[in-house]
Amino acid sequence: MNANATRYDKADRGRYDKWTFKTMNDQRTKGYHATRAARRRIVAAHLTTTALGLAAVIGAYAASRPWLLAVLVAAMMVWTPLTGLLNSMTRGLLELRTRLLDERQLAERGTVHTFAHRITGWALTAALFAFLVASLAGASLASLTVPLAATGLALLVVQRLLPLWIAAVRVADEPEDEE
């Protein structure tokens, strides 16, 4: 069998590739996300901490309360390991380099990005429409500064994280091997 022709070839991997692949496929975290219910709980927790961190940043900026950044730091301390779990359950689908993924994973990555792109497209359109309505209703640009900044930041975060949430929700249970 000649696997040299495939992109999913270990011989092509450098030290960084090997490290990231090993990290993303670490079996030690498997128990945390073995069931669909567990995976959904992790996604929900990640969504919550993301929203909390985002609210802290927006609050610190809009209300000029720097102490809210402490909430951001606290949220990040929970958010970071949760992100690791999401990457673990998706086996690095969105983090690994293309050459480290096989044909099914590449197809799945494409599906996830397409779905997320569609949703963020609608969200951007809705935001644009809302600001247009506000502008037509007489709101000044100065009064829209904070909502614009908050919406922009929120959409940026959603654009970045939505594919990961979708990929995590789509993961199927893994049957035990016979070995």
Place this chain on the structure above:
Amino acid sequence: MSEHVHNRLAAVRAERKVSRQQLAEAVGAHYQTIGYIERGQYNPSLDMALRIAAHFELPVEALFSLEPLRPLTAEVYGKDSDTQRTGRNTA
């Protein structure tokens, strides 16, 4: 055209005592992908189907088919598993 490709990969893999991980490494795929193929949740490309068949030294049609595949015992003995169990051919 059928969207579902039937396969007997799990049966052949069990018979040959090859784990998903071993097969995945041999054919250049992720071990989860082997599970997805076995469960019919992913149809492999022609390239991968041929590599899997080559690994087991079997013709690709022995592993993958657009029509439901008969059990291996039925292929070998020319009987359905029900017939083998009851000893009667009801067909």
